[in-house]
Amino acid sequence: MTGRNTYRNAVNNVMLSLSGVCAVLTVSTLFVILSYLVYNGFSSLNLDFFTQLPKPTGQVGGGMANAILGSAQVVLIASIIGLPIGFFAGIYLAEFGGKTFSMLVRYTADLLNGVPSIVIGIFAWGVLVVPMHHFSALAGGMALSLMLIPITARSTEQFLIEIPRSMREGALALGATKWRTIATVIVPAARRGIMTGMILGIARISGETAPLLFTALNNEFWSSGLSSPAATLPVMIFTHAVAPYDDWHRQAWAAGLVLLTMVLVANILARTVISRGASLPK
Amino acid sequence: MSPEMARGSSTKTAYGPETTMNPTTTQGAQATGAASPKIRAANVNFYYGSFQALHEVSMEFQENKVTALIGPSGCGKSTFLRNLNRINETLRDTRLEGEITLDGQNIMDFDITEVRRRVGMVFQRPNPFPKSIFDNIIYGPKINGMLKGTSAAEMVEKSLRRAALWDEAKDKLHESAYALSGGQQQRLCIARALAVNPEVLLLDEPCSALDPIATAKIEDLLVTLKGQCTIVIVTHNMQQAARVADTTGFFLMGRLIEHDKTNVIFKNPARRETEDYITGRFG
Numbered sequence: 001m002t003g004r005n006t007y008r009n010a011v012n013n014v015m016l017s018l019s020g021v022c023a024v025l026t027v028s029t030l031f032v033i034l035s036y037l038v039y040n041g042f043s044s045l046n047l048d049f050f051t052q053l054p055k056p057t058g059q060v061g062g063g064m065a066n067a068i069l070g071s072a073q074v075v076l077i078a079s080i081i082g083l084p085i086g087f088f089a090g091i092y093l094a095e096f097g098g099k100t101f102s103m104l105v106r107y108t109a110d111l112l113n114g115v116p117s118i119v120i121g122i123f124a125w126g127v128l129v130v131p132m133h134h135f136s137a138l139a140g141g142m143a144l145s146l147m148l149i150p151i152t153a154r155s156t157e158q159f160l161i162e163i164p165r166s167m168r169e170g171a172l173a174l175g176a177t178k179w180r181t182i183a184t185v186i187v188p189a190a191r192r193g194i195m196t197g198m199i200l201g202i203a204r205i206s207g208e209t210a211p212l213l214f215t216a217l218n219n220e221f222w223s224s225g226l227s228s229p230a231a232t233l234p235v236m237i238f239t240h241a242v243a244p245y246d247d248w249h250r251q252a253w254a255a256g257l258v259l260l261t262m263v264l265v266a267n268i269l270a271r272t273v274i275s276r277g278a279s280l281p282k
Numbered sequence: 283m284s285p286e287m288a289r290g291s292s293t294k295t296a297y298g299p300e301t302t303m304n305p306t307t308t309q310g311a312q313a314t315g316a317a318s319p320k321i322r323a324a325n326v327n328f329y330y331g332s333f334q335a336l337h338e339v340s341m342e343f344q345e346n347k348v349t350a351l352i353g354p355s356g357c358g359k360s361t362f363l364r365n366l367n368r369i370n371e372t373l374r375d376t377r378l379e380g381e382i383t384l385d386g387q388n389i390m391d392f393d394i395t396e397v398r399r400r401v402g403m404v405f406q407r408p409n410p411f412p413k414s415i416f417d418n419i420i421y422g423p424k425i426n427g428m429l430k431g432t433s434a435a436e437m438v439e440k441s442l443r444r445a446a447l448w449d450e451a452k453d454k455l456h457e458s459a460y461a462l463s464g465g466q467q468q469r470l471c472i473a474r475a476l477a478v479n480p481e482v483l484l485l486d487e488p489c490s491a492l493d494p495i496a497t498a499k500i501e502d503l504l505v506t507l508k509g510q511c512t513i514v515i516v517t518h519n520m521q522q523a524a525r526v527a528d529t530t531g532f533f534l535m536g537r538l539i540e541h542d543k544t545n546v547i548f549k550n551p552a553r554r555e556t557e558d559y560i561t562g563r564f565g
Contacts, residue, residue: 042523099374166409170471174422174478175399184425189412 001152018255041253048256051175054220060247064255066222070230074216075206078148083198086152093184094160109150118210120146125214140216144205159190196270203266209234233259288404320512321344327473335361337536349511350523353533359516363484367401368394382507399426402480408467410459415451418459422478445473465496484517501526502504532556
């Protein structure tokens, strides 16, 4: 009897430790990545990095100002296209959809969410870049918007569904139309959650590389407009990392650090927004 | 105690004249005088999917009277109430048969927003919008285009006064409605409903989430509203029905068993089922 208990306690302790170790591993991954980036890239982070163009190959120094601006442009284009479409699709799913069609849309959105970004990239290349005859920031933004739409739609839907039914009935019972109810009561009530979902979506797409490789391509100089190729941080990391120059490698690390910091800040911002959200009585 | 409250708590006026007891009253029969009813339901059947929740309910509601609907859980009283302003139409897969008229006109012939403007509703749990007290009140008038030529502030004050909430809320009109207690929130919801000047006010167990003191305040309020609009209240609490209602309808398993003067229902019901329920033999 005692032997059996010892054995059971041993199994218990082993499993407990094992899951604890795995939990620590999960958490520490982020910190390992972060410190690795800081270790390798921090020395290249200076004012030049944010204000200068890349130097021609072989010269030391320069920066990634064009890539930072390019990333901002591409993400902005993606947001302008993707957020409204995703938002209204989310409203449709939560408020209007019939059973069958809603399920179809929801399922399709989830599938689209799971499409590998390289496939999105090659698709955008085929339907945008080839007909337009050149790579462009616009095509890059549109490719990213394809990823942003399903993310926004599903998160918007999720937060709208959480608004209690009684709130909708309260507005309808005062003579509001369905749309009025949604626009003046339901969406404002879910506002923080919806915004959080959007911020997380933007953070998610801003790090994507594959769709941009096929669309915005890259540019060692300032982009001459939305219809020209543009440098972006993820693609810049890729090209600098595979080049045979130590200085470029350091710059790639620095770019990675900047990108990760932006994404982390967006995430923390989103969490703050949601935690400050007024909790609704259920 | 206000004069209205005093009047309300006198048995005679609160329960209606004692002399009109009608021994022939049966299912669906008319309970009160000959005046044409504000709302009339005729042979109403209602289905949730294939489940029939209401069976041939016929009932009339007299103008400016308070009618209570009582009965055990799941008897259909809330379902019936929710048909009177067509709010059940927001549920999927439901079907209504029969006819409900407002001032003699079928409510299905109205624009749905007009029915709901004229027939207000207060729900089981307070459901203020996540806005300020002021914005909660002004919401209905705003969406119904009733603010033209009227001062919003005046309208808010009037509505809050009618709901006996003005003194408690006047100093925090621009604070969140959630800053109010549960009972105050429910009175805010009543004020919000009153702000669009409804002719009928439906209340679906408005006190079930409230403590006895908050409940008493709502009951007092209903008594003061008597005479200003037609009130239909669903309640689980029979004492509440006895205190506020002119007439009472008893529902059982989706049917209206009996509708009569409140004192008749409680003291001398015509039907055995009603008596069993009143005396606590079931339900």
